[in-house]
Amino acid sequence: MKLKITIDDKIYEVDVEASEPEPAPLPLIGALLHTAAVHVPGATAARPAADEEAADEDKVCRSPLNGVVVRIAAQVGQSIQPGDILLVLEAMKMETNITAPCTGKIAKIRVAQGGPVTAGQIVIDFE
Numbered sequence: 855m856k857l858k859i860t861i862d863d864k865i866y867e868v869d870v871e872a873s874e875p876e877p878a879p880l881p882l883i884g885a886l887l888h889t890a891a892v893h894v895p896g897a898t899a900a901r902p903a904a905d906e907e908a909a910d911e912d913k914v915c916r917s918p919l920n921g922v923v924v925r926i927a928a929q930v931g932q933s934i935q936p937g938d939i940l941l942v943l944e945a946m947k948m949e950t951n952i953t954a955p956c957t958g959k960i961a962k963i964r965v966a967q968g969g970p971v972t973a974g975q976i977v978i979d980f981e
Contacts, residue, residue, distance in 0.1 A: 915955055915978040917971045921945035926967055928978065932960050940978055943971060952977065 855870045921943035928940045934954040943950045958980035965977045 909976055909979075912956065913958070913961075913980045914976045915940060915952065915980070917943065917952065917973060917975045917977050919943065919945050919950065919973050921950065921971055923965050923967050923969050923971060923977075924949060926963060926965070928954075928960050928963065930960050930963060934958055934960060934980075941965070956980065 857868050857870055859866045859868060922945075923941055924944045925942040926940075927942065928934065928938070934940070935957055936954055938954040939951045940954055940960075941952045943952060960978060961981045962979040963977070964975075964979070965971055971977060
């Protein structure tokens with residue numbers, strides 16, 4: 855295989871050969887790459903609650919990811935502008951600010967500090 859390498863603004867063309875044969879893929883990794891859907895009797899897929907399905911999308915804020923509520927920065931009755939921080943979620947040791955998508959007033963906060971949140975879940979309702 856030929857590669858072009860630049861060092862100190864000089865371009866070098868080098869030939870590269872494998873000194874050892876590539877190891878065969880592990881059977882377990884290959885099996886994980888080719889997984890299939892499995893039906894578990896009695897299990898049901900997670901679905902949003904009926905009130906979440908019929909929600910007016912202009913009057914709600916949904917969580918963009920799964921996580922835990924670290925801090926609630928907004929209060930019921932508070933007027934908000936686009937970009938105002940409503941709450942902070944932690945997912946995979948990283949904090950994410952959830953901001954207001956529109957101008958409005960907070961009608962209801964559906965989550966509690968320390969509580970879990972799933973992606974797509976309504977976290978705040980607006981008037």
